Amino acid sequence: MNTIKLKSRNEIPKEYFWDMQKIFTSIDEFEKDFKSLKNMSNDITYFHGKLKSPNNLLNFLKLHEKISRLADTLYIYAHCRSDEDTTNTKFQSLRGEIDSFLAELSSKTAFFVPEVLSIGKEKVLNAINSLPELKPYTFYLMNILNLKPHTLSKEQEEIMAAVSDCLEAPSNIYDMLSDADITFPNIKDDKGFEVELTDKNYSVYIASKNREVRKSAFKGLFSTYYKYKNTFAMSLTSSIKSFIFNSKMRNFNSSLESSLKPNNIPLTVYDNAIKAINDNLSSLHRYVSIKKKLLGLDRIHMYDLYVPIIDTPDVHIDYNEAVKIVEEGLTSLGKEYLKIFKEGIENGWIDVFENKGKRGGAYSSGSYDTMPYILLNYNYKLNDVFTLAHEMGHSIHTYYSKKSQPYIYSDYTLFCAEVASTTNECLLVNHMINNELDKKKKLYLINQQLEQIRTTVFRQIMFAEFEKITHEKIETGTSLTSNDLCIIWHDLNKKYFGDEIIIDSEIDIEWARIPHFYSDFYVYQYATGYAAANAFATNILNNPNASLKEYKKFLKAGSSDYPINILKNSGIDMTTPEPMKKTIERFNELLNLIEKNI
Template sequence: MSDVRIVKKREEISNEYKWDIEKVYSGIEEWEKDFLRLKETTPKLRAFKGKLNDAKELLAFLKLDEEISRLADRLTVYAFLRSDEDTTNTTFQALKSKIETYLAELMAAGSFFVPEILSYEEGTIEKAIEELPELKMYEFMLKKILKRKPHTLSGEMEELMASVSDCLNAPSNIFSMLSNADMTFPNIKDEEGNEVELTEGNYSKYIKSKDRKVREAAFKALFGTYEKYKNTLASSLTSSIKNFSFMSKTRKYRNSIESSLEPNDIPVRVYENAIETINKNIESLHRYVRVKKKLLGLDEIHMYDLYVPVIDTPKTHIEFDEGVKTVKEAIKPLGEEYLKIFNEGIEKKWIDIYENKGKRTGAYSWGCYDTMPYVLLNYNYELNDVSTLAHEMGHSIHSYYSRKEQPYVYADYTLFCAEVASTVNECLLINYLIDNEKDEKKRLYLINTQLEQIRTTVFRQIMFAEFEKITHEKIDNGEPLTSEDLCSIYHDLNVKYFGKDMIIDKEIDMEWSRIPHFYRDFYVYQYATGYSAANSFVKNIVQEGKSAVEKYKGFLKSGGADYPINILKKAGVDMTTSKPIEDTINRFNELLDMLDK
C-alpha cells in the first residue's frame, strides 16, 4: 500500500475548508461590472488638477479618490485570491492581469496629488483644514505629505529622478539575475551518499543535516561559488548603496540612514540603540554557541554547525481542528473579545486551509477595507503549520481591528508595526506549548525552536543592520569599498557576534553577497524591532493582565493613524529605549537556562 499523499484538485476539496470568496463578488460577471465602473470613474480624478488649494475641491478630490481606491482594492483582492487558489486557472490569471495592468493607469490618474500639495506656499493646506472642518480627518495624512517638502525637488528635477528610477534599481536586478538565474552550484553527496545538485532552494535542507560532512560540503560549495563572483557581487552591492546615497544627498538628507527612517518619523537613535543594546548583551549569543557546541558533542563548532537542530524534530500529525484548539488556548491571555474575533475568522471562513494542485505555496494574510481579512494556508498537519495559523491570524485580526476602528485613509499599518501582532500570537503559542509539554524531548525541541527564532530574527538581523550602517556610512563619506573590504567588515562582525568558541570559517566572509535584503536599504532592523516589540507586549500581558491587553488592543486599533513609534509607545512599548530588546534577550537567557540544565 502506497504512503504517497495525492494532492487534490481544487474542486475535490470540500467548500467548508475554503475561504468564502463569494462575499467579495458572487462571480466574474459582478466583478466585470465593477471593473467597468472603475474605468469610468478613474478619469474624473484629473479634473481636480490645479484646484487642490481650494478647501472644497480638496475634500471632493479626497472623497472621490477614496471611492475609487476602495473599488480598486476589492477588485484586486478578488482577482489575486482567485488566482492564488489555482495558478493554472487561466480565467482567474486573466482577471488578475487585467486589474494589475489597470492599476498603473489608476496611479497615473492621481499622480499629480502629492507634487501639487507640496507645490503650494506654506500655510495653504493648513488654512484649507481650518476653513472646512470635514478636512480635519485628513490632517495627519496631509501633514505627513507636507513633511516631505524640504526633501522635494523642483518639478523638473522630480521628473528627472522618476525617469532614472529604473536605472537606479539596476544593481538589485543584476544581483537577482546573477544569483537566481545564472549562478549554478556544484554537486554534493547527501546522507545516503547520493550525488545531488546543490541549489539556493535546497541549501537550507543540507545545512541542517545531522551528517556533519553533508552540511560542511553544502556550506563550502555554496559560499565557494559566491566567492568566484565576489568582484561582480561587490560592484553590484556598492553600486546599490551609492545609488541610495546619491538619492539621500539629492533630497537634502544628512545621510542615508536618516533618509530611510525620517519619512515614518523614526529617530535614527532607534536604529543605533538596537545595535548598541545587542552589542552590550552579545555574551548571551556567545553562551548560546557554547551550549550548542556541548549539546552537539563537538570538539569545535564551525559556522556550518549553526543551523543543525540540537534536538530531533518530533514526528507529529495535528489535525486542523486540533491546531485551532491549541492556538485558542495559547491566545486566551488576549481576552474574550480577541478570542471571539478569532472564532469568527474560523466560522465565517476567512481561511483557505489545505493545499490543492496549482495553489500558491506558503501562507499570507490579505484583504482590504471592504472584505474579510483572508488567510491563505497550505496546512500540512505539522507543528509549524499550527504556528503559521497563529501568525497569519495575528495579521488578520490586526487588520480587522484597524479597519473597524479607523477611517479608510488610516486603516493600513506601516511595515514597522506589521509583524508585531503576528509575532505576539507566535510567542504566546510557543510559550504555551513549552509550559504545557510533558515529554522532555519535545519540550527541549520547543525551547530550541524559540531560541532559534530569537537568534535569527533579532541577533542575526541586527548583525545585518550593523553591516548596513558601516557600509552606508563609508560610502556616504566617499570611501570606496572593494570585495576585500566587504569581506573584512563581515568577518569582523561574525567574530564579534559569535565569540571565541566559534570557528569563523573563511567562507562565511562571503555571506554578505547572498542577502537580497541589502538591496532594500535599512529594512532588516525592522525584523528585530518587530520581534522585540511583540515579546514586550507578551511580557506585559502575562504580568499585568487586563490593563496590558487593553493597551495592546489600542495598538491593534490604531492602524496608521499616527507614526509607528507613537502608536507603540501609547500601547506601553517604547522603541526609543533599549527595554524591548533587553526583554527579548532576557527571554533568550531564560530559554538557555532551560536548555542548559
C-alpha cells in the same frame, strides 16, 4: 511504493476554502465593478490644478477614497483567486488586468502630492480650519507637507523618475546573477545520493544531522559565491551609491535618515538596537557554547549553527486540533480577541490546504471592504500550527484597525506590520513550553524560540550593523572592494558569535547572498518588530488587564500616527533599549530552561 498525490482543488471540502463569494458571486459581477472603477477613475483628473479650493481638496479626497476602496477590493479578489489555483488562466487574466489598471491609476493621481506641496502648510491648515470635513485628513496632509524639504521640483522629480530604472539596475543585476546565472556543485545527501545543490535547497542540507552533508553544502554554496565576489561587490556597492545619490538629491543628511525619516523614526532607534545587542553578545556566545555541548562537538563551525539540537517531533496535527492549540495559546488575549479568532475560523477567512496549482507559503491579505483573508498550505506539522497563529495575528490586527479607523488610516506601516503576528507566536510558544510534559517536545519548543530570536534579532541586527558600516564608509568617500566587504563581514561574525566558534573563511562571502541589502535599512525592522512583540507578550502575561488594554490600543491604531508614537502610546517605547533588553532576557530564560531540561 505508493505515491501520495496532491489533491486538485475540487477534491478538497469547501469548508476549508476561503469564502470569495462574499466579495463577488461571479466573474460578471467583478467585471461590472471593474468597468465602474474605470469610469470613476476618469473623473479624478478633473481636480488637476484645482486643489487650492478647500471644497475641491475635500471632493478629491472623497473620490480618491471611493476609487481606492473599489480598486483594493478588485485587487484582493483577483489576487486571491489566482493564488488558489495558478493554473486557472481566467483568474490570471483578471489579476493582470487589475495590476495594469493600478499602475495607470497611480499615474492619473500623480499630480496630488506635488500640488498639495505647492499650496503649502499654512494654506492647507487654513483649508482644514475652514472646512470641518477636512479635519480627519489632518495627519495625512501634514505628513505629506512635512516631507516638503525632501520633495523635488516637478522637473527634478521627472528626471528622478526617468533615471529610476538605471538606479535599480544593481538590484536587477544581482537578481539575475544569483537566481539565473549561478550554478552550484553536486553534493551527497543524507542517504548518500548525489544531488544538485541550489540556493533554495541549501536550507535543508545546512540543517542535516549528518555533519559531512552540512559541511559540503556550506563549502559548496559559499565557494561558488566566492568565484563571483567582484561582481557581487560591484553590484552591492553600486546599489548603495544609488541609494546615497537619491538621499542627497532629496536633501537628507544621510542615507539612513532618508530611510527612517518618512515614517518619523528617530535614528536613535536604529543605533539603540545595534547597541543593545552589542552590549549583550555574551548571551549569543553562551548559546553557541550550549549548542556545541549538546551536539557533542569538540569544535563548532559556522556550518553547525543551523542543525537542530532536538529532532522535529514526528507529530500529525489535524487542522481542527491546530485551531484548538492556537486558541488555548491565545487565551491571555481575552474573550473579545478569541471571539474574533473564532469568527475568522468559521466565516471563511482561511484557505487551509495545499492543492494542485496553489501558491506556496502563507499570507494574510484583505481590503477595507473585505474580510482579512488568509492563505495557508496546512501540512499537519507543528510549524503549520505556528503559521496559523502568525497569520491570524496579522488578520486580527487588520480587523481591529479597519473597524477602528477611517479608510485613510486603516492600514499599518512596515515597522508595525510584524508585531501582532509575532506577539501571537510568542504567546503560543510560551504557553506550549509551560504546558508540555514530554521532555523531548519541550526541548524542541525551547530551541525553536531560541532559534527564532537568534535569526530574527541577533542575526538581523548583525545585518543592520553591516549596512550602517558600508553606507557610512561609502558616504565618506571610501571605496569598498570585495575583500573589504569580506573583512567587515568576517569581523562582525567573529564579534557576534564569539571565540568558541570557528569562523570558517567561506562565511566571509555570505553578504553576497542577502537580497535584503538591496532594500536599504530594511532588515532592522525584523528585530525591532520581534522586540516590540516580545515586550507586548511579556506585559500581557505579567499584567493581563492593564497590558491587554494597551495592546488593543496598538491593534486599533492603524496608521493614524507615526509608528513610534503608536507603539509608545501602547506602552512600548522603541526609542529606548528596553524592548530589545526584554528580548534578551527571554533569550537568557530559554537558555536556562534548556540547560535545566537536558
